[in-house]
Amino acid sequence: MRHLSIAAAVGAAILAVAPAVAQTPKKGGIMKFAVVAEPPTIDCHAVSTFAFAHPARAHYSTLLKFKGNWDNLKVVGDLATSWEQSPDGLTYTFKLRDGVKFHDGAPLTSEDVKASYKRIVRPPPGVVSVRRALHADIKQIETPDPLTVVFKLGQPNASMMTHFASPWNCIYRAAKLKEDPKFPEKTILGTGAFEFVEYKKGESWTAKRFDGYFLKDRPYLDGYQAFFVRSTAVAPGIIGGQFDAEFRGRSPAERDQIMNAAKDRMVVVEGPWVTNLMFTFNTERKPFDDVRVRQALTMAVDRWGGAPNLAKISALKYVSGMFRPGYEYGLPESELVKLPGFWKDIEKSRAEARRLLAEAGVSNLKLKFVNRNVPEPYRPGGIFLIDQWRRIGVEAEHSELETKLFFDAMKEGNFDVLMEFISDFADDPSAQFDKFLTPEKSSQSASRHKDKLLDELFDKQARAVDPVERKKLVNQFEIHGLTQAYSAPLLWWQRIVVHHKKIKGWELHPSHFTAHDYVDVWLDE
Amino acid sequence: MLGFLLRRILLVIPTLIGVAVAVFFLIRIVPGDVVVVKLRADGAQVTQDAIDAERKRLGLDKPLAVQFTDYMLGLAVGDLGKSLWTGESVAKEIAIRFPVSFQVAIMATLIAVLIGVPLGILSGLHRESWIDNTVRVLAVSGLAIPGFWLGMLIILMLLAVFNWLPKIGYVSIFEDPVANLTALIWPALSVGYRYAAVVARMMRSALLEVMREDYVRTARAKGVFERLVVRRHAVRNALLPVVTVVGLEFAFLIGGLVVTEQVFNLNGIGKLFVDATTRGDFTLIQGLVLLIATIFVIVNLVVDILYAYLDPRIRLQ
Numbered sequence: 001m002r003h004l005s006i007a008a009a010v011g012a013a014i015l016a017v018a019p020a021v022a023q024t025p026k027k028g029g030i031m032k033f034a035v036v037a038e039p040p041t042i043d044c045h046a047v048s049t050f051a052f053a054h055p056a057r058a059h060y061s062t063l064l065k066f067k068g069n070w071d072n073l074k075v076v077g078d079l080a081t082s083w084e085q086s087p088d089g090l091t092y093t094f095k096l097r098d099g100v101k102f103h104d105g106a107p108l109t110s111e112d113v114k115a116s117y118k119r120i121v122r123p124p125p126g127v128v129s130v131r132r133a134l135h136a137d138i139k140q141i142e143t144p145d146p147l148t149v150v151f152k153l154g155q156p157n158a159s160m161m162t163h164f165a166s167p168w169n170c171i172y173r174a175a176k177l178k179e180d181p182k183f184p185e186k187t188i189l190g191t192g193a194f195e196f197v198e199y200k201k202g203e204s205w206t207a208k209r210f211d212g213y214f215l216k217d218r219p220y221l222d223g224y225q226a227f228f229v230r231s232t233a234v235a236p237g238i239i240g241g242q243f244d245a246e247f248r249g250r251s252p253a254e255r256d257q258i259m260n261a262a263k264d265r266m267v268v269v270e271g272p273w274v275t276n277l278m279f280t281f282n283t284e285r286k287p288f289d290d291v292r293v294r295q296a297l298t299m300a301v302d303r304w305g306g307a308p309n310l311a312k313i314s315a316l317k318y319v320s321g322m323f324r325p326g327y328e329y330g331l332p333e334s335e336l337v338k339l340p341g342f343w344k345d346i347e348k349s350r351a352e353a354r355r356l357l358a359e360a361g362v363s364n365l366k367l368k369f370v371n372r373n374v375p376e377p378y379r380p381g382g383i384f385l386i387d388q389w390r391r392i393g394v395e396a397e398h399s400e401l402e403t404k405l406f407f408d409a410m411k412e413g414n415f416d417v418l419m420e421f422i423s424d425f426a427d428d429p430s431a432q433f434d435k436f437l438t439p440e441k442s443s444q445s446a447s448r449h450k451d452k453l454l455d456e457l458f459d460k461q462a463r464a465v466d467p468v469e470r471k472k473l474v475n476q477f478e479i480h481g482l483t484q485a486y487s488a489p490l491l492w493w494q495r496i497v498v499h500h501k502k503i504k505g506w507e508l509h510p511s512h513f514t515a516h517d518y519v520d521v522w523l524d525e
Numbered sequence: 526m527l528g529f530l531l532r533r534i535l536l537v538i539p540t541l542i543g544v545a546v547a548v549f550f551l552i553r554i555v556p557g558d559v560v561v562v563k564l565r566a567d568g569a570q571v572t573q574d575a576i577d578a579e580r581k582r583l584g585l586d587k588p589l590a591v592q593f594t595d596y597m598l599g600l601a602v603g604d605l606g607k608s609l610w611t612g613e614s615v616a617k618e619i620a621i622r623f624p625v626s627f628q629v630a631i632m633a634t635l636i637a638v639l640i641g642v643p644l645g646i647l648s649g650l651h652r653e654s655w656i657d658n659t660v661r662v663l664a665v666s667g668l669a670i671p672g673f674w675l676g677m678l679i680i681l682m683l684l685a686v687f688n689w690l691p692k693i694g695y696v697s698i699f700e701d702p703v704a705n706l707t708a709l710i711w712p713a714l715s716v717g718y719r720y721a722a723v724v725a726r727m728m729r730s731a732l733l734e735v736m737r738e739d740y741v742r743t744a745r746a747k748g749v750f751e752r753l754v755v756r757r758h759a760v761r762n763a764l765l766p767v768v769t770v771v772g773l774e775f776a777f778l779i780g781g782l783v784v785t786e787q788v789f790n791l792n793g794i795g796k797l798f799v800d801a802t803t804r805g806d807f808t809l810i811q812g813l814v815l816l817i818a819t820i821f822v823i824v825n826l827v828v829d830i831l832y833a834y835l836d837p838r839i840r841l842q
Contacts, residue, residue: 240690404557
């Protein structure tokens with residue numbers, strides 16, 4: 001007995017000091033996961049929804065892509081092996097991998113990249129390119145040889161590298177586009193790690209490994225199957241074994257429900273999301289044209305105190321300004337806490353809010369607050385806001401609208417305060433600032449303000465190729481925007497993904513639009 | 526009889542035209558833009574000119590009169606148009622989902638008729654007995670319990686007891702009967718229970734009324750066996766209102782199982798209807814409303830034919 005005890009102790013000591021051994025990926029298996037919406041089209045250039053990204057993105061490649069987990073994310077090459085940006089920011093040169101094939105066996109060349117980007121920048125009649133304006137700075141695309149593509153811009157664009165890593169810039173086959181520019185609306189043909197097998201509308205999407213993929217030992221999976229289900233069916237479906245994951249994100253309650261029923265076979269990964277809720281004031285309606293009233297309403301909200309509690313019941317978790325916490329261009333907390341709405345002392349903040357309302361001559365304010373009728377997290381966010389405003393004597397009528405009615409109310413200005421959101425595929429100032437601009441500058445601007453300084457700062461940072469200079473301008477924009485409070489960020493979301501333990505190699509990105517090429521995913525079974 | 530049928534069939538055409546016109550204009554009263562929802566609902570940066578281009582591509586920039594003319598001309602040649610959301614033909618979108626809803630409706634109807642009719646008869650024949658009381662309790666609970674809630678209980682029971690749920694995805698019964706029935710029996714049961722309750726109650730009430738009729742008393746006085754009195758005289762006449770109820774319920778089930786389809790993850794017409802309405806997909810909504818209207822019209826016709834079969838007086842009229 002004494003010998004056994006010593007042996008056990010020695011064994012434990014060895015285990016404690018031994019380095020963790022990385023698992024060797026296993027080949028084979030079909031990954032099954034749920035997607036809670038269906039793609040409206042199968043043309044990558046015409047969508048901006050995870051409903052396409054999750055089942056279909058793996059059929060395609062892009063020039064660059066994001067790699068790593070949310071806390072160490074970086075841009076790496078996908079089709080590109082190397083790239084160069086000219087010092088003036090007007091020329092981007094990419095060297096492409098040799099030996100890349102489309103799923104029909106045709107080799108990929110720079111002409112395919114050129115044709116795909118041309119389709120994005122100057123779509124032929126009848127072709128939808130939803131990100132045309134974002135790529136408008138691309139004036140010319142040259143292909144000096146089959147493995148080199150050169151983009152020439154009309155003016156510098158500080159977000160260009162982010163756009164080249166966009167999951168929506170799928171590379172199509174030039175020959176097919178020449179025959180029929182609408183080819184991608186009908187047929188999936190890419191160079192991704194998985195070939196398309198079948199799409200059963202309303203039910204499922206099936207893919208199989210592409211044996212001719214340009215990374216010789218990838219992918220590991222034999223294939224995958226995505227099931228289109230309602231959000232409420234995800235937790236029972238995972239517990240009941242219908243599928244093994246849902247990659248967009250679940251609420252804390254669903255996470256707990258799944259883990260309570262199946263913790264022996266499930267694992268949770270969590271991190272910040274490039275998605276937030278924010279409330280926007282209609283500055284064409286009094287008294288929201290008065291900065292004091294807007295500041296008062298944002299200063300009434302106890303973000304620091306509310307966040308930990310909201311995080312228990314909803315996706316709302318992080319206090320941050322115009323960017324996801326941790327993003328290098330965002331204001332550090334030490335600066336953020338000086339701005340209206342972000343003071344740590346909520347009582348002092350609310351006292352100041354009441355003073356501002358009195359100074360503005362506003363008492364017994366009643367406002368119409370328009371929200372989306374989406375339970376998670378819009379409803380808890382809305383209820384929280386109404387409660388916080390009540391603490392400074394402001395009453396709100398909570399109007400929850402269907403998505404299309406919500407967008408109609410936004411367009412018609414039929415609100416006093418509107419619950420908006422930011423969600424994009426990457427942290428990028430030009431993307432995140434879009435809703436803070438004037439209506440002349442951005443069609444997504446709901447507040448209808450006329451503050452040209454924000455437009456000017458936006459333009460300057462969008463063209464600033466020097467990261468240090470850009471950061472300065474971005475910080476100025478954020479400080480001015482949060483001070484004027486045309487729109488005020490409420491909280492940033494937490495992304496909670498629950499998946500089967502056997503799924504390895506999947507990365508939790510801060511965006512639910514990326515990490516869906518499944519190249520490195522394998523099943524430990 | 527033939528003349529009656531022809532007249533009824535001809536009446537279908539103006540009925541459906543009226544429905545088509547009404548639904549075209551009623552949908553467009555509801556505010557909302559399908560293109561904005563399609564391109565902006567996920568929060569991505571989409572500019573106004575992309576939205577305008579998509580509206581133009583879908584023909585939504587045309588005057589209403591032009592859209593209406595295109596729609597009616599399309600209907601005249603059997604073209605229901607294309608979904609504004611997916612670009613697929615409306616007929617194809619419906620055809621993909623129709624088999625699921627149709628089969629669940631058939632199965633639920635079979636459950637309702639095979640359980641509801643015999644129980645209703647038993648209950649009617651043994652009025653105020655323990656049989657009658659038991660059937661009435663079951664029937665009332667069937668009417669009180671929402672079908673979707675029963676469906677959720679079934680799901681929870683399958684998970685709790687068997688740690689299992691049926692596979693997602695519709696497989697035709699001719700392809701794989703086991704997989705098909707394993708998946709669809711549960712929604713059919715959850716809907717069929719309430720349906721059976723309705724049928725049982727209707728059967729009981731109708732039978733009690735018929736048993737009091739003079740011709741039943743006469744048949745008994747003539748010495749006809751009770752079993753024959755019930756089967757040949759009473760039940761046959763009591764079935765008339767039951768046939769109407771079964772017909773109407775069946776027609777409703779085709780497009781009305783919205784929540785049940787969500788609970789069981791079925792890719793049916795109800796789910797398609799909800800999605801189309803949420804998105805503001807006018808053309809798809811129009812096609813679905815016409816489908817439901819057509820089904821109701823056909824079911825009413827079948828019910829009328831069954832009436833004529835069951836009641837010779839109607840045939841002679």
